[in-house]
Structures are given as C-alpha cells and as structure tokens.
Amino acid sequence: xxxxxxxxxxxxxxxxxxxxxxxxxxxxxxxxxxxxxxxxxxxxxxxxxxxxxxxxxxxxxxxxxxxxxxxxxxxxxxxxxxxxxxxxxxxxxxxxxxxxxxxxxxxxxxxxxxxxxxxxxxxxxxxxxxxxxxxxxxxxxxxxxxxxxxxxxxxxxxxxxxxxxxxxxxxxxxxxxxxxxxxxxxxxxxxxxxxxxxxxxxxxxxxxxxxxxxxxxxxxxxxxxxxxxxxxxxxxxxxxxxxxxxxxxxxxxxxxxxxxxxxxxxxxxxxxxxxxxxxxxxxxxxxxxxxxxxxxxxxxxxxxxxxxxxxxxxxxxxxxxxxxxxxxxxxxxxxxxxxxxxxx
Ligand code: GDP
Numbered sequence: 001x002x003x004x005x006x007x008x009x010x011x012x013x014x015x016x017x018x019x020x021x022x023x024x025x026x027x028x029x030x031x032x033x034x035x036x037x038x039x040x041x042x043x044x045x046x047x048x049x050x051x052x053x054x055x056x057x058x059x060x061x062x063x064x065x066x067x068x069x070x071x072x073x074x075x076x077x078x079x080x081x082x083x084x085x086x087x088x089x090x091x092x093x094x095x096x097x098x099x100x101x102x103x104x105x106x107x108x109x110x111x112x113x114x115x116x117x118x119x120x121x122x123x124x125x126x127x128x129x130x131x132x133x134x135x136x137x138x139x140x141x142x143x144x145x146x147x148x149x150x151x152x153x154x155x156x157x158x159x160x161x162x163x164x165x166x167x168x169x170x171x172x173x174x175x176x177x178x179x180x181x182x183x184x185x186x187x188x189x190x191x192x193x194x195x196x197x198x199x200x201x202x203x204x205x206x207x208x209x210x211x212x213x214x215x216x217x218x219x220x221x222x223x224x225x226x227x228x229x230x231x232x233x234x235x236x237x238x239x240x241x242x243x244x245x246x247x248x249x250x251x252x253x254x255x256x257x258x259x260x261x262x263x264x265x266x267x268x269x270x271x272x273x274x275x276x277x278x279x280x281x282x283x284x285x286x287x288x289x290x291x292x293x294x295x296x297x298x299x300x301x302x303x304x305x306x307x308x309x310x311x312x313x314x315x316x317x318x319x320x321x322x323x324x325x326x327x328x329x330x331x332x333x334x335x336x337x338x339x340x341x342x343x344x
Pocket of ligand 1: 025030214218243244246251305307
C-alpha cells in the first residue's frame, strides 16, 4: 500500500467519521459499495446509482444497476453467476420461450417480482427514488440508494452500424460492436435527484468515491445529468476514483475494449485523463503501480481486486483513509469553489 501525493498526507488505518457519497454502476461498483456499507457508520452512506441502463422489457421497468446494487447490499445477489439473485428459478423465462416471446434479456422468477412491483408503483405515481428507497429498507440495505435522476435518461451506444439502445449493445449484442461514441438521451432535461444534490451540498460530507465502474457506460451517465458534474466539482469533499483496470485490463466487461476503440490509452493514465478536472485522487492496483508517477494527482496504490468480503471492506477502508488524507479546508477557510480546486 503506497500513497504518492504531491500534498502532505495523514496516514490513517481506519475509516474516517462523516458522511460518504459513492457514484456507482452495476457489478463492479456494487462490490466496493458493499465494502463501503460495511465500514461506513450506519446511515452515513449515500449511493448515486446509474439509471442510463434502465429500459422497458415486456412492459416492465427494469433498472439493472439499481437492482444489482440493491441485491448486493442486501446479500441477495448470486455471487457465482455474477448477476441477478441467488437461489433464483427460471420458470417464467422457460414459459416465455415456449410462447415464442422475446427472451434476449433474462429475468429470473424472484427478480421478476421486483420488476412487477416497481412498475406497478411507478405507474401509480411514485418516483423511482421512493420505490427503490422502500425496497432498500425492506431488504435491510444500510445505505441510501438513490437513482441519479428520476427523469428518463437513456444511454445510447454509437457504432459503425448505427445507434444502439444500451441493453441492445450490452446484452443482445454482447458488447461486440465497435463503439464510436456514447450519448445520453434526455440528459440535458434530466433533473438531478434532489436528495443527491442535498448530499453534495452537505458540509458533513467527507468523501466522494467514484467506484471502479465502467467510466463510459456507468459513471458518465451520472455525470451527464444536468448540473451534476458542476455540483460534484463544487462539493468541498475530496473526489477519489478507484480504477476499474487491474493490470491494464478490465476485470469484467467492455471497459478496456471501449477505451481502445475511443482512442484512449488503456491504462491508469487513460482513466485519469477521462476524469480530469473532476477527481482529486486515484486508487490504482499494485499491478499498475508503474503508472502512478505519471498521473499528476495524488495516487494510492494497493490491491484493488475484490474477491472476498474482506477484500471489499479493506479496499473501502483504504479508499476512505486516502480521501481523508487529502481532506480539504472547510468552507469557512476557503469560501470559493474555484479557490478550493486550486487549493487541491
Ligand atoms: P456493470 O454496470 O454491471 O457493467 O458494472 P460496473 O460498471 O459497475 O463495473 C464494471 C467495471 O468494474 C469493469 O470495468 C471492471 O473492470 C470493474 N471491476 C469489476 N470487479 C472489479 C474489482 O474487483 N476491482 C476493480 N478495480 N475493478 C473491478
């Protein structure tokens, strides 16, 4: 564990007190979110979750990233398969197939109950925030689970053959098409989740963690919501990203493939460049330690591959200690946000 910082740092072995906000996509993000839930004091963790992957399937509102985070934090996820719920059965899908219905997106029987209930409540006028907050409470999640927005915002993947809705790219076409660009339909009209804005303005917020989620498909949709990037930049809490690359490769999914296709360096430098102007520090894996010196921001080098629960908790502790080591002056000491960024 090494911290390379142009600023003086205070080594800390324990998680700092105070409130924590994490930006999170699905499977990779949820791993660190679970660690954060374990080490942050109860009620002090807020998760801003990507809804750019949301879509309608068979008339149901599906929120894949929110559900992945919900199931993971509630201990209901299938760790062997890597997605969906544990102890799942597939009678609904099997019957759909017999009927010749669309079946490219798999919905387990238990999972289906969530989609049905969520869709019913949304149609009855509740917001996605209300529904997910209630589901989180009912399943014993100990963090505030916030969709980045309750407005419709949909990730669109641009390929040489044309534009693909996100789930068509990700699931139907198994991430095979070359990505030439990504856009977020509805982003400029989307209203940022008011609870998320409140969390960002909270003077008791001590760290903002960007989970090791796919920067393009999971974190950029959050940053695209009108006003959210600026609100993050204005926050007094340090923003720390955990790189989704381990040994210069994605642990799972198309992150490295997309970086190459978009002409970025597939290494920590490429990730740092992508987040330039937003982040104050970066956590990278020991296998990428050689990248640290060239990043130009404080870097913490440690094992970031999360296999066990202990891996997740210890990375969460280190990320928060790293953020605490770069704690910024309070608002009264540094009144202007632009000044804060210079101080950083
Ligand atoms: P998705 O929405 O389900 O694709 O999940 P995310 O966007 O949240 O996460 C995908 C990213 O997580 C990929 O780029 C992976 O490289 C990264 N990832 C998955 N597991 C780990 C891990 O244990 N450590 C690190 N550093 N990254 C991980």
